[in-house]
Amino acid sequence: MTASAPPGKPPLVRHLLETSLYVEDPARAQEFYQRLFGFPLAFADQRLSALALPGPAVLLLFRRDAFTKPGRTPGGLVPAHGGAGHLHLCFAIDAADLAVWQERLTTLGVPIESRVHWPRGSESLYFRDPDNHLLELATPGLWPDY
Amino acid sequence: MTASAPPGKPPLVRHLLETSLYVEDPARAQEFYQRLFGFPLAFADQRLSALALPGPAVLLLFRRDAFTKPGRTPGGLVPAHGGAGHLHLCFAIDAADLAVWQERLTTLGVPIESRVHWPRGSESLYFRDPDNHLLELATPGLWPDY
Numbered sequence: 001m002t003a004s005a006p007p008g009k010p011p012l013v014r015h016l017l018e019t020s021l022y023v024e025d026p027a028r029a030q031e032f033y034q035r036l037f038g039f040p041l042a043f044a045d046q047r048l049s050a051l052a053l054p055g056p057a058v059l060l061l062f063r064r065d066a067f068t069k070p071g072r073t074p075g076g077l078v079p080a081h082g083g084a085g086h087l088h089l090c091f092a093i094d095a096a097d098l099a100v101w102q103e104r105l106t107t108l109g110v111p112i113e114s115r116v117h118w119p120r121g122s123e124s125l126y127f128r129d130p131d132n133h134l135l136e137l138a139t140p141g142l143w144p145d146y
Numbered sequence: 147m148t149a150s151a152p153p154g155k156p157p158l159v160r161h162l163l164e165t166s167l168y169v170e171d172p173a174r175a176q177e178f179y180q181r182l183f184g185f186p187l188a189f190a191d192q193r194l195s196a197l198a199l200p201g202p203a204v205l206l207l208f209r210r211d212a213f214t215k216p217g218r219t220p221g222g223l224v225p226a227h228g229g230a231g232h233l234h235l236c237f238a239i240d241a242a243d244l245a246v247w248q249e250r251l252t253t254l255g256v257p258i259e260s261r262v263h264w265p266r267g268s269e270s271l272y273f274r275d276p277d278n279h280l281l282e283l284a285t286p287g288l289w290p291d292y
Contacts, residue, residue: 018236075263085233
């Protein structure tokens with residue numbers, strides 16, 4: 001990117017449409033997210049499970065290292081991507097549902113790794129998915145707009 | 147997670163609140179995202195820049211390896227996380243703005259790595275951020291709910 005002045009105001013970004021996690025076994029990850037959250041399945045094959053999130057948005061569970069070469073589609077080439085590590089995602093929940101979520105995690109055998117109280121009043125529950133990605137459920141009051 | 151039946155219907159997830167990228171230099175990444183998209187800054191320090199996305203949501207630009215140990219806060223411990231690789235995010239744009247985005251990327255010196263036409267009519271532009279994360283701008287018609 002050049003250091004020149006930006007070319008005026010950007011057009012509207014509606015919302016984040018896709019976010020990605022890189023997992024050992026997409027079917028295993030899909031099962032976890034569907035059992036815990038009930039997200040509908042948007043697409044699945046051996047290399048990828050895609051779950052429909054409210055928003056609307058899509059959570060992409062990519063098999064690690066299955067997309068590190070560009071992928072041909074009839075409509076063009078999807079460039080390479082791939083990731084490792086224990087990534088972080090957070091989902092917004094209602095404050096009134098916090099205790100229900102806590103109980104649900106416990107009932108499903110998902111250890112709650114931490115609970116954080118934030119300065120503006122939000123409460124967060126932290127836990128792991130089967131690939132040790134760090135998930136958070138947060139009630140309102142965490143960010144200026146939330 | 148146990149193999150037992152799920153404990154009834156999950157409470158509502160409102161929306162994805164935070165998604166994360168792991169970058170070499172949060173200030174450099176922040177500058178890229180702000181110049182291209184105009185996302186307001188929600189928080190910044192040496193280890194993290196947080197940008198407010200429409201939704202509302204937050205894009206977290208974490209300095210790679212700065213959060214691989216749990217972080218103490220007055221309200222509790224934030225568990226460890228961290229990532230590597232070239233992760234993928236996609237933002238929803240209006241079909242009418244596709245040409246403007248294409249021109250904006252070019253003007254800002256951001257190479258368009260690929261353009262894909264999807265079966266249901268969506269068009270995607272693919273490009274890279276300064277850490278080679280794979281970004282996509284997609285018009286409606288890509289997913290069942292979008």
